[in-house]
Amino acid sequence: xxxxxxxxxxxxxxVSRTLRGLSTVSPEVRARVxxxxxxxxxxxxxxxxxxxxxxxxxxxxxxxxxxSWFMGAALSGLALVLRAAGMELTVYVIPGMAERTAFFExxxxxxxxxxxxxxxxxxxxxxxxxxxxxAMPVVYVxxxxxxxxxVYVDDVAGAVHGTRHLLNLGHRRIAHVRTVGADGFxxxxxxxxxxxxxxxxxAGLPLDDDLVVDTPPGDxxxxxxxxxxxxxxxxxxxxxxxxxxxxxxxxxxxxxxxRIEVPGQxxxxxxxxxxxxxxxxxxTVAQSPSRIGxxxxxxxxxxIDEPDADRERHLVLPTHVIPRATTAPPPAPRNAPESRLPxx
Amino acid sequence: xxxxxxxxxxxxxxVSRTLRGLSTVSPEVRARVxxxxxxxxxxxxxxxxxxxxxxxxxxxxxxxxxxSWFMGAALSGLALVLRAAGMELTVYVIPGMAERTAFFExxxxxxxxxxxxxxxxxxxxxxxxxxxxxAMPVVYVxxxxxxxxxVYVDDVAGAVHGTRHLLNLGHRRIAHVRTVGADGFxxxxxxxxxxxxxxxxxAGLPLDDDLVVDTPPGDxxxxxxxxxxxxxxxxxxxxxxxxxxxxxxxxxxxxxxxRIEVPGQxxxxxxxxxxxxxxxxxxTVAQSPSRIGxxxxxxxxxxIDEPDADRERHLVLPTHVIPRATTAPPPAPRNAPESRLPxx
DNA sequence: GTGAAAGCGCTAACAA
DNA sequence: TTGTTAGCGCTTTCAC
Numbered sequence: 222x223x224x225x226x227x228x229x230x231x232x233x234x235x236v237s238r239t240l241r242g243l244s245t246v247s248p249e250v251r252a253r254v255x256x257x258x259x260x261x262x263x264x265x266x267x268x269x270x271x272x273x274x275x276x277x278x279x280x281x282x283x284x285x286x287x288x289s290w291f292m293g294a295a296l297s298g299l300a301l302v303l304r305a306a307g308m309e310l311t312v313y314v315i316p317g318m319a320e321r322t323a324f325f326e327x328x329x330x331x332x333x334x335x336x337x338x339x340x341x342x343x344x345x346x347x348x349x350x351x352x353x354x355x356a357m358p359v360v361y362v363x364x365x366x367x368x369x370x371x372v373y374v375d376d377v378a379g380a381v382h383g384t385r386h387l388l389n390l391g392h393r394r395i396a397h398v399r400t401v402g403a404d405g406f407x408x409x410x411x412x413x414x415x416x417x418x419x420x421x422x423x424a425g426l427p428l429d430d431d432l433v434v435d436t437p438p439g440d441x442x443x444x445x446x447x448x449x450x451x452x453x454x455x456x457x458x459x460x461x462x463x464x465x466x467x468x469x470x471x472x473x474x475x476x477x478x479x480r481i482e483v484p485g486q487x488x489x490x491x492x493x494x495x496x497x498x499x500x501x502x503x504x505t506v507a508q509s510p511s512r513i514g515x516x517x518x519x520x521x522x523x524x525i526d527e528p529d530a531d532r533e534r535h536l537v538l539p540t541h542v543i544p545r546a547t548t549a550p551p552p553a554p555r556n557a558p559e560s561r562l563p564x565x
Numbered sequence: 566x567x568x569x570x571x572x573x574x575x576x577x578x579x580v581s582r583t584l585r586g587l588s589t590v591s592p593e594v595r596a597r598v599x600x601x602x603x604x605x606x607x608x609x610x611x612x613x614x615x616x617x618x619x620x621x622x623x624x625x626x627x628x629x630x631x632x633s634w635f636m637g638a639a640l641s642g643l644a645l646v647l648r649a650a651g652m653e654l655t656v657y658v659i660p661g662m663a664e665r666t667a668f669f670e671x672x673x674x675x676x677x678x679x680x681x682x683x684x685x686x687x688x689x690x691x692x693x694x695x696x697x698x699x700a701m702p703v704v705y706v707x708x709x710x711x712x713x714x715x716v717y718v719d720d721v722a723g724a725v726h727g728t729r730h731l732l733n734l735g736h737r738r739i740a741h742v743r744t745v746g747a748d749g750f751x752x753x754x755x756x757x758x759x760x761x762x763x764x765x766x767x768a769g770l771p772l773d774d775d776l777v778v779d780t781p782p783g784d785x786x787x788x789x790x791x792x793x794x795x796x797x798x799x800x801x802x803x804x805x806x807x808x809x810x811x812x813x814x815x816x817x818x819x820x821x822x823x824r825i826e827v828p829g830q831x832x833x834x835x836x837x838x839x840x841x842x843x844x845x846x847x848x849t850v851a852q853s854p855s856r857i858g859x860x861x862x863x864x865x866x867x868x869i870d871e872p873d874a875d876r877e878r879h880l881v882l883p884t885h886v887i888p889r890a891t892t893a894p895p896p897a898p899r900n901a902p903e904s905r906l907p908x909x
Numbered sequence: 910g911t912g913a914a915a916g917c918g919c920t921a922a923c924a925a
Numbered sequence: 926t927t928g929t930t931a932g933c934g935c936t937t938t939c940a941c
Binding site for chain 1: 606608610611612613615616621623630631632633636637638640641644645648653654655656657658660664671672673675676677698783785814815818840841843844845855
């Protein structure tokens, strides 16, 4: 910066003021400084600037992986918002328990970012408390954390609508296939189960635990087993509401391999609307991770500017059912009393 | 850090030395300092440290998007390597031409990272030159840049093997569907076409330009048109080698919708082996973006430590064909002279 | 509207 | 082995 100052014949203060766009610089001086900066290919060192301002112009995110449709889309949305605000994005990827422990022990984001977005973890009380004394805004994404700003999709309502879609088609035996990961059921997983149950109850149907089966995510074999269990039931379902599109696709795969037609003999609906849903023409409950990312980014930015605003804000994003080709009325429709069904 | 020093009854220098793990600290003092640091939840400000060391302990990546299978996997691999080295990762997402211009104009990574990884852009000479005077190692990923360190997959060889797989099944009319984006054909696109042609030529087959058709990526309609063109040919192909799995899937989709059996009447192979390939049981040429990310990260780290080593290193990663259920011998096999085919 | 000077939190010489 | 001191490159008073 000293070089630029010298070349423009001004002090470094003036260069600083010019480059930050402060209006207290005369036009001629501004022009001279800008030209000098351009000629010298000068870029301000964020580090030095942070040191004195205390702001890093950097937002950190904590994610379990980068390698998923959801995270890719969410971070793309977030990146968009951050770039528009002149903020940079640093990513902490925490794939396993060891890394997670290390992260919460050292909290490396401390002082090196203006805000932290925590994606898709089901945090313990301790971890949340640890983040509380981070002295920076923390936004929780894809999870509800009481008293802290959160952004998430309305999984319960989504599952209700997805299930209702099947009910409205006339299905009465509707199964739910959910995923169980290394850490047990995720938060979304539980919410979607709740929604599924709620829709059935609303429709006056009994909750049959045999109709709820588990599978590891992204595992054909697991899905095959789950489907096998459902087909082995005395009264098998006529429709499956899967917790995620990937599971739905695996279910469809298994059914077709077993020569059971979808949707002719069995309807299948998913949740997410990720690209694979289009390839399979899958009926699904759509959410927008990219919007989640954007909203979370904007919330973080607003918290950076006004640390006290929105401190407890929960932003709940909507879903919508996209009917496609994997759901249809059941093969032998029973004479269901339509009046008892709430509208889809 | 002053607080920690006071609490431990030492100078800040000693705290600094301790926290950086220098061995010139006596065990008792080290213990006191570490305890004090823990009690105060102290984390070193990377900014202040960078200011004096000139090293940021941060690696920047320039990516066109985060929202793709390839980038997700590649960045996950990269993140792994970086975390192990205690480096942080900042991501610049440049989705469009405007952002790209802005990036190369301002070069915001300058002085704010120890290395830059440039993913999947076909850079112009100017842009490359611009990165040259960035005063930090720049690693080019998924592209060949003469005289600069690069990491990429061997697209030509991959396409050769993919095409040979079809040749070995007995196909003689093999089409190639490639993608054309907003910026024209990508580098990989061209390489894969080259490999396709090379395999045909090796097999003594003529190159028929009618067998090479274009489609926008991820667009069912475009794929349908492309397939239509191929089927309308006087002598239609018996197999399609698609530039990417997504295109292959779209092609299969169209074929099946047209009641053309895959692989019974038409074989289809892809390139990438992304998850959707498994769902469709797609024969494909597999590459490992996660490995690409790891290798690129390691190359960058080595360049940071030894700026002069490996300056021109090109790391070319292998691919392999995964035969699955979408390829089979052609419906009416001609009596092809097997001896002329190179081994797969 | 501009400059001089102090200092942000750290590390790296140098002394002790 | 430890402490003292001088800056790293910037922003921010405070004068002018």
